[in-house]
Amino acid sequence: MAREPITPEQGRRYWLKTSRLMWTVLAAWAFLSILLPMLASSLNAIPFLGLRFGYYMAAQGSLVGFVVIIFWYARRQNSIDEEFHVDED
Amino acid sequence: MLRGDFNQSMGRVFVIYTGGCAACASLLIALSLLGVPDRAIGIGFVALTVGFYAVMGLLSRTTQLGDYYVAGRHVPALYNGMATAADTLSAASFIGMAGAIYAAGFDGLAFVLGWTGGFILVAVLLAPYLRKFGQYTVPDFLACRYGGNAARLMGIVVLLSASFAYVVGQIYGTGIIASRYLGVDFSLAVFVGLAGILLCSLLGGMRALIWTQVAQCVIVLIAYILPAVLLSTKATGIPLPQLVYGEAMQRVAELQSHLGVAADALAPTDAVDRVNFIGLTLCLMLGIASMPHLLSRFFTTPSVREARLSVAWTLLFIFLLFSTAPAYAAFAKLEVYQHVLGQPLAALPAWVNEWSRAGMLTVSGGGGPLRPADFALDPDAVVLAAPEIAGLPFFVAGLVAAGALAAALSSADGLLLSIANAVSHDVYYRMLAPKAGPRQRLLVARTVMVVVAGLAAWVASTRPAGILTVVGWGFSLAASGLFSALVLGVWWKRATKAGAVLGMVAGWSVCLGYILATQTHAIEPLWGVRNIAAGIFGIPVSMLATVLASLLTPAPSQDMQDFIDSIRMPRGHVRLAAGAPAEE
Secondary structure (H helix, E strand, O other): OOOOOOOHHHHHHHHHHHHHHHHHHHHHHHHHHHHHHHOHHHHOOOEEOOEEHHHHHHHHHHHHHHHHHHHHHHHHHHHHHHHOOOOOO | OOOOOHHHHHHHHHHHHHHHHHHHHHHHHHHHHOOOOHHHHHHHHHHHHHHHHHHHHHHOOOOOHHHHHHHHHOOOHHHHHHHHHHHHOOHHHHHHHHHHHHHHHHHHHHHHHHHHHHHHHHHHHHHHHHHHHOOOOHHHHHHHHOOOHHHHHHHHHHHHHHHHHHHHHHHHHHHHHHHHHHOOOHHHHHHHHHHHHHHHHHOOOHHHHHHHHHHHHHHHHHHHHHHHHHHHHHHHOOOOHHHHHHHHHHHHHHHHHHHOOOOOOOOOOOOOOHHHHHHHHHHHHHHHOOOHHHHHHHHOOOOHHHHHHHHHHHHHHHHHHHOOHHHHHHHHHHHHHHHHOOOEHHHOOOHHHHHHHOOOEEEOOOOOEOOHHHEEEOHHHHHHHHHHHOOOOHHHHHHHHHHHHHHHHHHHHHHHHHHHHHHHHHHHHHHHOOOOOHHHHHHHHHHHHHHHHHHHHHHHHOOOOOHHHHHHHHHHHHHHHHHHHHHHHHHOOOOOHHHHHHHHHHHHHHHHHHHHHHHOOOOOOHHHOOHHHOHHHHHHHHHHHHHHHHHHOOOOOHHHHHHHHHHHOOOOOOOOOOOOOOOO
16 A cells, blocks of 8 residues: 655654654663763662662663663654654555 | 575574574583583583584575675564674673673773663664665765765774774683683684684674574573572572672672771772763763674664664663673672682682683782782683682583683674675775675675784784773774764764764774873873773764864755655655665
8 A cells, every 4th residue: 555655844743753752862861871870979878789879770770771761762763653654664 | 404584494593503502511511510521521612612603604604695794684673682782792791891890899880881871872873774774884874974985984994993902802802711721822822712703704694693693692691690690599599699799799898897908899889980980981882882893783674663672672682691790790709708818829729720820810929828919810700710719510610611702702703794894895895896796795805804803813912901991992993983973974964074074083083092192101191081981082072073074064965965864764765865876
């Protein structure tokens, strides 16, 4: 079944929404990989699983966060593709 | 046997691989229990690992060009993710990472954080768009986006330098293993490792690589997690190392205060050095998103949708190993404090001699009880030696060695393939001899592999620095050279050829210059930044140069803007701008 061609307006709105998702993900990424290690000294005051929280986040917590974010992103972006009918034929 | 369509033969391939590996391992474990000497078991693990991959490469070898480069584009997300994980799980992460945490504590976590977080950048900023673009290599993308061979050539220069540093690290790792388990001198052992790597690389292209790497991913994970589980069970009675290693760290701290030494960096601690920690983490993250041999992996999925998922699977698999590394380091340290320190030298078992002979361990002091300062274990030996230090059965050490070898071989294969492709496809075919046939190009590719690997082995034999440092240079170089050009190429239509080329040249030169100047002690490190994080200078320089030079030159043509629009959307054809090289 042939599909409607993509209009420039549709393309523009698609890219806007895609960019917004990109910035959201990058903000979460920067929080886990830059902000938390910078605050590690203060966070270490909190004990966690026999470790200190600052150490725990860099060793394991942020990694779990990355995995969750990346699967969430893949689902979210795929549904944006469908919403704007720009998913693959 | 393994030639048919990937989807049809996939299940069978997987069973053959994992079944074959399990059979090999059980055979050696049985022999070990029957009393065959440790030395023979060690050699057996190493020889069987290399032999097994070589046979698999042979069975799935290919001479069809599409197959050779991108595995015919039929690799489903899960399997592509596993193969890419095997690419990422290199000698550096398997052998080096836990050792770095063992030696430097919190600072060592920069590797854990950097090599996982980088995949977020790959998934969001690059992978789907490179897949949509769909041509063979990263330099191809640069050439199409920035119109012409200047961008392609600079891309190749960065690719070659970064991949070369990475290969040196892998060969260094195989050298340590060969030296320990075959009992030869390190400078000879690297060439033994080289032979193993070449044997596997030369037998097939990307398709063979993907199939062996799926198996290597499984082996690497088992070989890393199993000993950690055993160490954890031995120390705490609970087989969940990732959850209970806090207890091991507390016991290390107690033993340290008991022995009267300062609680060292492995004890829960602050970032000792914030600039280097954040700097290194960023270099590794942006480096992951710029490593051509990893990015080229996402050209091989059947669709853009699968490319996104494929990055997610990659991250999940490497997460399994990376989250175990800090635990591995903690249990290894606990074993050293419990079973080695405080013992007289004469009471220590044979592994002390073996590791000393391999040049990875220095034990000093008189006949009295060993003090912490007397026992200098090279960080690169921690993972491999931990099972022996803990007194686990020898086949566990053999399994770890086989896993480390698989990690080094899989990464080295991927890197050498990427280097060979860059020279045979991008330089030879695209720039020098456009009429060259497939056979000639494969011949060029294989010659390049042998020469580059030989050179890398020679560099490794001089022991320029530890594995992690050498590999870290590669990541800094890749990030400084390629990150701006790739990311702005997709996300900023205004980026021009002049901007991209200048950015790549400037970033890469600054980074390489800093590494060479500090390594040869020509200059003191600026603000104490170690040269492993040299990208912290290169990346901003490259970004600034790209943006400024782009704004000073005319905007890209409408054709080029249409091309960018077409790769941003999963649907529709890629509209190449005029002057771009035609697809094959």
